[in-house]
Amino acid sequence: MSQRHRAREALVQALYQWHYNPQDPRHLEMEFLDEGYLADAERGYFQELLRKAVARMEEIDGHIGPAIMPRRMNELTGVEQAILRVAVAELLERYDVPYRVVINEAVELAKGFGTDQGYRFVNAVLDRIAHEVRPDAATHGQQ
Numbered sequence: 001m002s003q004r005h006r007a008r009e010a011l012v013q014a015l016y017q018w019h020y021n022p023q024d025p026r027h028l029e030m031e032f033l034d035e036g037y038l039a040d041a042e043r044g045y046f047q048e049l050l051r052k053a054v055a056r057m058e059e060i061d062g063h064i065g066p067a068i069m070p071r072r073m074n075e076l077t078g079v080e081q082a083i084l085r086v087a088v089a090e091l092l093e094r095y096d097v098p099y100r101v102v103i104n105e106a107v108e109l110a111k112g113f114g115t116d117q118g119y120r121f122v123n124a125v126l127d128r129i130a131h132e133v134r135p136d137a138a139t140h141g142q143q
Helices: 003-020 025-034 043-055 057-067 078-093 099-113 118-133 135-139
Strands: none
Touching: 003 025, 003 043, 003 078, 003 099, 025 043, 043 057, 043 078, 057 078, 057 118, 078 099, 078 118, 099 118, 118 135
């Protein structure tokens, strides 16, 4: 497993925790650094995306909400929400990471952390969002 994937796993855990206990992201960073969650992870990637995700949470959620069917919004688990937030932050902030990689990583995270069929839901929602936030890449078949 790559260091970046491990950073994404830690991001899901951190944003899940932050959702239920909002705090300064620097304190959350330190907690994850101190407790060894990032031993095999790309620390800089974790730190950058955590800070940006928290700072842009309203915008991120503004992309997620419309991409989810209204009846499904009530069924969204905290883990699925954290996975979607990580992926949307990555789509918005890291244009060096192909959108297909972002989606594939989120699907793998959903398979590992989410419900049995949650990965299909994550895939469909992120596909809609990717076409919105990266229209050139999505419509031109770029990775």
